[in-house]
Amino acid sequence: MPLAEPMWLFDLDNTLHHADAGIFYRINRRMTEFMAQALGIDEAAASHLREDYWHRYGATLAGLQRHHPHISIDAFLQYSHPLPELLTVLQPMVGTAVALAALPGRKAVFSNGPSFYVRALMEAMELTHHFTALFGTDNVGYCYKPDPQAYLQVCTALDVPPQQCIMVDDSAANLHAAKALGMRTVWYGSTAAPLPFTDVVAADMAALRGCARRLAAHSQPDQSLPQSAP
Ligand SMILES: [Mg+2]
Numbered sequence: 696m697p698l699a700e701p702m703w704l705f706d707l708d709n710t711l712h713h714a715d716a717g718i719f720y721r722i723n724r725r726m727t728e729f730m731a732q733a734l735g736i737d738e739a740a741a742s743h744l745r746e747d748y749w750h751r752y753g754a755t756l757a758g759l760q761r762h763h764p765h766i767s768i769d770a771f772l773q774y775s776h777p778l779p780e781l782l783t784v785l786q787p788m789v790g791t792a793v794a795l796a797a798l799p800g801r802k803a804v805f806s807n808g809p810s811f812y813v814r815a816l817m818e819a820m821e822l823t824h825h826f827t828a829l830f831g832t833d834n835v836g837y838c839y840k841p842d843p844q845a846y847l848q849v850c851t852a853l854d855v856p857p858q859q860c861i862m863v864d865d866s867a868a869n870l871h872a873a874k875a876l877g878m879r880t881v882w883y884g885s886t887a888a889p890l891p892f893t894d895v896v897a898a899d900m901a902a903l904r905g906c907a908r909r910l911a912a913h914s915q916p917d918q919s920l921p922q923s924a925p
Pocket of ligand 1: 706864
């Protein structure tokens with residue numbers, strides 16, 4: 696039985712643009728500054744805490760919510776995502792618009808970043824019109840990938856079952872959770888490699904475009920697909 700039209704769920708950072716080219720550095724620096732000031736600790740301690748929360752909870756904000764609930768979520772997100780500065784170092788992935796136009800089915804962005812940041816980057820890259828919806832963490836009750844609840848909230852909002860979705864992400868942990876829910880998975884990026892929970896590995900947008908139709912048309916999501924070369 697052929698699947699219904701696929702719903703592609705795209706991560707944003709290091710999937711649709713090179714966050715490691717400068718944006719992540721700036722966000723992390725601003726998060727550290729905010730935490731040092733808000734918690735009354737020095738920047739070395741704040742930097743350590745930021746990384747600790749990121750590793751433990753998948754997002755620095757998740758750790759702040761859990762351990763420092765007095766901190767304003769909105770103030771933290773606004774301070775740590777200074778859009779005018781971030782947009783000066785935005786580097787889109789080469790070939791993204793061509794790849795998106797070639798993928799059959801609908802697309803949505805599903806990011807752990809705040810929605811105002813997601814929308815600003817997508818508009819700056821002139822990619823918004825390719826997508827049915829854009830999801831930031833505030834659109835899913837401040838849940839974060841790889842928490843299954845985040846994925847399920849996105850599916851509910853899009854009115855699609857997980858089995859209809861194809862998750863494209865540079866994070867293996869995020870894909871592991873997606874596969875556990877029944878999604879098909881694409882590990883995106885130059886360092887990605889085949890793993891039991893990845894259906895396809897795509898080193899760049901040209902590779903994603905090359906495997907798109909085979910992935911979208913595949914009628915048995917749980918059956919292993921031949922891996923593409925990383
Ligand atoms: Mg990412």
